[in-house]
Amino acid sequence: MARTTALKPALRRLALCAAAACAALLIAACGAPQDDMGGMDMGSETGSDEERQEFAFTGTVQGVDSARNIVSVANDEIPGWMMAMTMNFYVQPAEIIDSLEAGDRITATVYSGDFQNLYEVELVPDP
Ligand SMILES: [Cu+2]
Numbered sequence: 001m002a003r004t005t006a007l008k009p010a011l012r013r014l015a016l017c018a019a020a021a022c023a024a025l026l027i028a029a030c031g032a033p034q035d036d037m038g039g040m041d042m043g044s045e046t047g048s049d050e051e052r053q054e055f056a057f058t059g060t061v062q063g064v065d066s067a068r069n070i071v072s073v074a075n076d077e078i079p080g081w082m083m084a085m086t087m088n089f090y091v092q093p094a095e096i097i098d099s100l101e102a103g104d105r106i107t108a109t110v111y112s113g114d115f116q117n118l119y120e121v122e123l124v125p126d127p
Pocket residue numbers: 022025030082085087115
């Protein structure tokens with residue numbers, strides 16, 4: 001109970017990032033495909049969504065909302081995908097959310113143009 005209550009303010013604050021701040025940053029820095037920043041484009045001009053590029057994601061879990069399958073993660077800078085920031089993500093496989101908690105290091109696969117989903121999430125064991 002205490003854990004859930006403590007996480008709520010953090011998730012609400014982070015939702016703002018996803019909804020507003022990050023939306024601006026997506027255009028400014030995260031290489032939105034439709035933007036004029038052609039240098040950051042990853043193939044969307046040459047083809048379809050099927051050619052989206054894959055990136056190795058690493059970050060630290062900040063909070064977990066297992067009811068909504070959302071994890072807030074402070075990601076490291078992922079060159080070509082996103083600068084270092086804290087955002088909410090949906091995680092796959094969904095079951096892994098039960099083994100995540102704040103402070104955990106995770107790896108995942110992410111794709112160009114998709115800034116809401118972490119795929120193949122894996123917990124990095126403590127050294
Ligand atoms: Cu972001």
